[in-house]
Each structure stands twice: as structure tokens, then as C-alpha cells.
Amino acid sequence: MRAILQLRCCPAAQPGLVGRLFTRLVHPGSSASLSRAQRAGGRAQLVAAAGVATDAAAAAAASSSSGTPPAAAADKYEAVIGIETHVQLNTRTKAFCSCPSEFGAEPNTNVCPVCLGHPGTLPVLNGDMVRKAVLAGLALNARVALRSKFDRKQYFYPDLPKGYQISQYDVPLCEGGWVEVVVPDTATSGTGEVRRLGITRAHIEEDAGKLVHAGAASLSGSDYSLVDYNRAGVPLLEIVSEPDMRTGAEAAAYGAELRRIMRFLDVSDGNMAEGSMRCDVNISVRPRGQAAFGTKVEIKNMNSFSAMQRAIEFEIARQVELLEGGRGGEIVQETRLWDEGRQCTYSMRKKEGLADYRYFPEPDLPPVVLTQEQVDGLQASMPELPAAVRARYAALGLSQYDVLVLADELAVCRYFDAVLAAGAPPKPAANWVMGDVMAAAKELPGGFEALPMAPGALAEMIALIEDGTISGKIGKQVLPALLAGEGGAGGGSVRALVESKGLIQISDPAALAAVVDAVLAANPTQLQQYREGKTKLQGFFVGAVMKESKGRANPAELNRILMERLNAPPS
Ligand SMILES: Nc1ncnc2c1ncn2[C@@H]1O[C@H](COP(=O)(O)OP(=O)(O)OP(=O)(O)O)[C@@H](O)[C@H]1O
Numbered sequence: 001m002r003a004i005l006q007l008r009c010c011p012a013a014q015p016g017l018v019g020r021l022f023t024r025l026v027h028p029g030s031s032a033s034l035s036r037a038q039r040a041g042g043r044a045q046l047v048a049a050a051g052v053a054t055d056a057a058a059a060a061a062a063s064s065s066s067g068t069p070p071a072a073a074a075d076k077y078e079a080v081i082g083i084e085t086h087v088q089l090n091t092r093t094k095a096f097c098s099c100p101s102e103f104g105a106e107p108n109t110n111v112c113p114v115c116l117g118h119p120g121t122l123p124v125l126n127g128d129m130v131r132k133a134v135l136a137g138l139a140l141n142a143r144v145a146l147r148s149k150f151d152r153k154q155y156f157y158p159d160l161p162k163g164y165q166i167s168q169y170d171v172p173l174c175e176g177g178w179v180e181v182v183v184p185d186t187a188t189s190g191t192g193e194v195r196r197l198g199i200t201r202a203h204i205e206e207d208a209g210k211l212v213h214a215g216a217a218s219l220s221g222s223d224y225s226l227v228d229y230n231r232a233g234v235p236l237l238e239i240v241s242e243p244d245m246r247t248g249a250e251a252a253a254y255g256a257e258l259r260r261i262m263r264f265l266d267v268s269d270g271n272m273a274e275g276s277m278r279c280d281v282n283i284s285v286r287p288r289g290q291a292a293f294g295t296k297v298e299i300k301n302m303n304s305f306s307a308m309q310r311a312i313e314f315e316i317a318r319q320v321e322l323l324e325g326g327r328g329g330e331i332v333q334e335t336r337l338w339d340e341g342r343q344c345t346y347s348m349r350k351k352e353g354l355a356d357y358r359y360f361p362e363p364d365l366p367p368v369v370l371t372q373e374q375v376d377g378l379q380a381s382m383p384e385l386p387a388a389v390r391a392r393y394a395a396l397g398l399s400q401y402d403v404l405v406l407a408d409e410l411a412v413c414r415y416f417d418a419v420l421a422a423g424a425p426p427k428p429a430a431n432w433v434m435g436d437v438m439a440a441a442k443e444l445p446g447g448f449e450a451l452p453m454a455p456g457a458l459a460e461m462i463a464l465i466e467d468g469t470i471s472g473k474i475g476k477q478v479l480p481a482l483l484a485g486e487g488g489a490g491g492g493s494v495r496a497l498v499e500s501k502g503l504i505q506i507s508d509p510a511a512l513a514a515v516v517d518a519v520l521a522a523n524p525t526q527l528q529q530y531r532e533g534k535t536k537l538q539g540f541f542v543g544a545v546m547k548e549s550k551g552r553a554n555p556a557e558l559n560r561i562l563m564e565r566l567n568a569p570p571s
């Protein structure tokens with residue numbers, strides 16, 4: 001079982017896929033024969049799985065359209081957006097068996113009879129999954145049920161070896177809640193409005209396997225699909241939002257905040273490219289002022305928040321155009337996929353109704369029972385969350401822009417906090433961390449955590465700038481050595497480094513005056529011109545003195561002495 005399992009699909013002649021899971025799924029080629037496959041397979045939606053356009057005409061229309069209805073039409077409507085987010089919980093093992101739940105292992109090596117759904121096997125609940133889900137639920141301000149239960153959600157699909165997914169239906173682990181997000185306002189470069197968005201519920205479930213559609217261009221189909229069951233049974237938390245969002249920017253901000261919360265909690269790596277965080281976006285539009293929601297369309301397959309925003313904006317425009325009669329159609333409740341290459345959505349399948357899943361209580365697992373003490377214990381162990389970090393940074397007097405940049409990632413917060421703890425004043429510390437230090441960290445595969453510069457060393461360097469021992473410019477010159485790990489953890493060692501490099505700032509008036517005089521004497525023409533009124537030559541003299549002093553002149557003192565000399569009557 002080393003290679004990816006290959007499923008063969010020979011729909012008309014074969015009894016179906018269930019008994020043939022360990023062969024290759026060969027798509028007979030044309031989309032016509034694939035839709036026969038789909039018919040023969042009953043509810044199996046292989047056409048969709050293969051990425052074949054079931055609605056090629058609409059996709060073509062979508063891609064040829066600018067996607068932007070006239071502004072007047074767009075203004076008549078308001079979008080309503082709700083998001084279902086699947087977050088992979090970073091437990092060591094899967095939800096109901098002891099297979100590793102790591103990403104990137106050789107296909108079909110992290111599998112066992114339990115996660116492959118062999119008859120006679122029984123699932124055993126992973127306690128760490130519940131612990132992490134409760135932490136996440138509490139962080140989303142949700143109510144955690146002391147008693148919840150598992151249900152089977154049945155559907156047929158080649159990536160689902162058991163034929164059903166163990167999920168939670170009517171009694172989820174977490175209900176109600178909200179997240180606070182900052183919705184960026186493009187007009188104010190990164191700053192924005194704080195909004196509270198509702199969470200309907202969050203429940204635990206297992207993931208399905210992964211289908212790889214070999215050789216597939218997104219709309220042209222593939223010859224065959226490969227199935228990797230390593231992901232089957234990996235624990236997920238599905239977080240369902242209220243339909244509270246109105247724009248793509250809001251939805252992207254919501255997704256980013258959810259991911260931030262999960263990362264601060266260390267319950268998920270939130271890596272969208274690896275599929276450990278997947279957002280399904282539900283969108284409808286309605287005439288402004290109308291209370292009832294319109295027909296919703298679900299969009300999947302976005303692998304970044306910016307793609308999510310673009311997909312939403314495209315979809316809103318498509319729906320508005322349909323309502324305006326632009327494409328002669330109506331909005332149907334369906335699932336559409338985002339095509340990143342073509343920047344459009346296209347139809348994947350008509351949405352299953354709830355009844356199709358035939359949910360029923362999972363007979364092989366007892367209810368999940370928690371005590372209030374356990375929940376309280378988790379609440380007490382909760383780390384500081386992004387919104388609290390933002391509030392703390394704002395209270396330091398930092399701008400909203402600085403706050404958003406610094407509180408975006410846990411490793412950056414930790415580093416910045418350590419620089420503050422070492423005594424650095426907030427604003428200069430923020431400037432250094434967000435500027436050269438962040439640029440250097442971006443170059444390291446391990447980011448801020450791998451930065452050799454101790455936060456104390458940065459704090460000491462900032463202190464040397466603040467007390468005038470070195471200039472900011474010299475600070476920039478010293479920084480590369482500090483970033484490489486020189487200067488130890490601070491506490492006098494950065495000063496020693498600066499001294500050894502001969503970079504201590506010259507503030508001594510006599511020494512500075514000597515340099516200024518030498519520069520003036522060497523540039524009599526410019527001096528003459530300055531005195532005749534060409535005062536912008538001041539910058540020329542400052543530059544010359546800085547050059548002469550190898551950047552070490554104290555700028556304030558230099559300016560004072562220079563102005564004194566320049567404005568003195570010629571001797
Ligand atoms: N008319 C609507 N327009 C936009 N969003 C909506 C609308 N109605 C519901 N939603 C949002 O769509 C999501 C519905 O998710 P939910 O899981 O309840 O239903 P589903 O998509 O039918 O289920 P599933 O995908 O699990 O089979 C929620 O986030 C909800 O807020």
C-alpha cells in the first residue's frame with residue numbers, strides 16, 4: 001500500500017466503486033461519458049470530483065464576463081455571507097484511531113482498519129481532539145455542551161472509505177459565540193473597523209481522504225483520480241458562522257481572525273495550502289432593504305484569504321447579474337468551485353438536502369461527556385488571544401496599523417513582548433520589529449522563532465539610540481551583526497560591540513566642531529553660496545559632516561554647531 005491508491009471507475013459495466021477501492025479510478029475521458037458515470041453511480045458525484053465542468057457554458061460565460069455588473073445595479077443589492085470553516089486539529093493521532101495525523105507522509109501509509117472502515121472495527125475517541133475543540137469553542141465565546149454526541153453523516157464518495165463521516169448533528173460540542181474582527185479599510189491603508197461576527201456552532205468530526213485528479217486542468221477533466229486515505233479520520237473542527245458578513249473583505253478578515261485564534265491556541269497550524277484550514281463560503285444577494293435572504297450558493301476551493309475575497313466578489317457580481325436578467329438565468333442552490341487560474345466560479349454540483357445525509361446517532365461511540373471542572377480548567381489555561389493582544393498593544397499608544405501588524409502572528413507577538421520586557425519603549429520597539437527585523441525574519445525558514453538576535457540585544461540597541469550613544473543610522477549599521485547573533489542577549493554586550501566597531505556617536509561639541517570646521521574649510525564655494533541665500537545647501541553640509549564622521553556625528557548636536565557656524569558673520 002505504498003503508492004497512492006488508484007480507483008477505477010468503469011461506471012456502466014462495473015457494479016460501482018465500493019468494492020473496488022484499491023484500484024485506479026479511470027475516467028473514461030469525455031465529460032459526456034463521465035456524466036453517464038455519474039448517473040450510473042447514483043449519488044456519487046465523480047464528475048465533480050474530477051473537476052470536470054458540469055456547467056461549462058456558465059463557466060465560459062462567467063470567465064468571458066467582466067464579473068462586474070454596472071455600479072448602479074450592484075448598489076441595489078446587498079450580499080449575505082456565511083462561512084463554514086473546517087479546521088484540522090493538530091493532534092498527534094487521528095480522531096478515532098491511533099494512526100499519525102501528520103501531513104505529507106507517503107500516501108496511504110497512515111491508515112489502519114479503523115480509519116479505512118473495515119467491518120468489525122470500532123472507533124475510540126481521541127481525548128486531545130475534544131480538549132482542543134473545547135479550547136477553540138471557548139475562544140470563540142461559544143457555549144460548550146457538557147454532553148454532546150456523534151452522528152453518522154452518510155454519503156457516497158470515493159474519498160470516504162466508510163461510506164459515512166462521523167460528525168455531530170443535532171447536539172454539537174459548541175453552540176453560539178462570536179469573533180471580533182478588524183475589517184481593513186483599503187482607503188486607510190490597513191486600518192479598519194472592528195466588527196463582531198456571530199458563530200452558530202462548532203462541532204467535531206473526522207476528515208475524508210484526499211482525491212488527486214491526475215493530469216487535470218481545472219475545467220478539462222482528468223484521466224484518473226488517485227486516493228490517499230492518510231487524511232481519512234484526521235480530526236476536524238467545523239465552525240459555522242452566522243450569515244453576518246456583507247463583503248468579501250469582511251469574509252477574508254473573519255477567516256484570517258479564525259486562523260489567528262487557532263494558531264494562538266496552538267490547536268491547528270491553519271495552513272490553507274496544505275488543507276488544514278478550508279473555508280466554504282455561502283453567498284446570497286438580496287435587494288437592499290429586503291429582510292428575507294436570497295438563494296445561497298456555496299463556494300469551495302479557495303486556498304488563501306485573498307482568493308476567498310476575489311471569489312466572493314466574483315460570485316456577488318455573478319448573482320447580481322443573474323437577478324438583473326443579464327444571463328437569462330436564475331440563481332440555483334448549488335456548490336461552485338473557485339477557479340484560481342480563470343478567476344471565476346463554476347458549478348460543481350447541486351446541493352444535497354439535509355435529508356440526503358440520513359443522519360443517525362453513531363452507535364459505536366458513547367456521548368462526549370465533560371465535567372464543568374474540565375471546561376473551567378481549559379478556560380483557565382487559555383492563552384492570550386489576538387483580540388486581547390491588540391487591545392494591550394493599542395493601550396501602549398501604538399497606531400492601529402502597528403497593532404494589526406504586530407498582533408498578526410504569535411511568534412511576532414512573543415518577540416515584540418520580549419523586547420518590551422527587556423525595557424524598550426513601545427514605539428521604537430515596534431518600528432524596529434516591524435521594519436528591518438521582520439524583513440530579516442521573513443528570510444529565515446523558521447521566521448521569528450529562528451531569529452538568532454536575542455530580544456534583549458534589540459532592546460539594548462534601542463536604549464543606546466534613545467540615550468544618544470548611537471544614532472538610528474548607526475543602529476541600522478549594527479543590526480546585521482545583531483541579527484546574526486552577535487551582541488548576545490544584551491545587557492552591555494551590544495554597547496561593547498558598538499565600541500569595538502568604533503561606532504559610538506560623537507556628541508562631544510569640540511570634536512564635532514572640528515569636523516564641521518574642516519568641512520566648511522574644504523567647501524568654500526558652497527559656503528559662499530549658502531551665505532548668499534542658497535540655504536538649502538545646509539543638507540549638503542550635514543551630509544558632508546556625516547560622511548567625514550562615518551555616520552557617527554550626533555545629528556542634533558551637529559545641526560546646532562553647523563547652524564552656529566553657517567550663520568556666524570564671516571570672519
Ligand atoms: N441565504 C443565505 N445566504 C448566505 N449564507 C447563508 C444563507 N443561509 C445560510 N447561510 C450560511 O451558510 C452556512 C450554512 O451552513 P450549514 O452547515 O448550516 O449548511 P449546509 O451548507 O447546508 O451544510 P453542509 O455543508 O454541512 O452540508 C452558514 O454559515 C450560514 O450562516
Ligand SMILES: [Mg+2]
Nearest residue numbers: 084280282298
Ligand atoms: Mg455547506
Ligand SMILES: [Mg+2]
Nearest residue numbers: 084167205238
Ligand atoms: Mg461538515
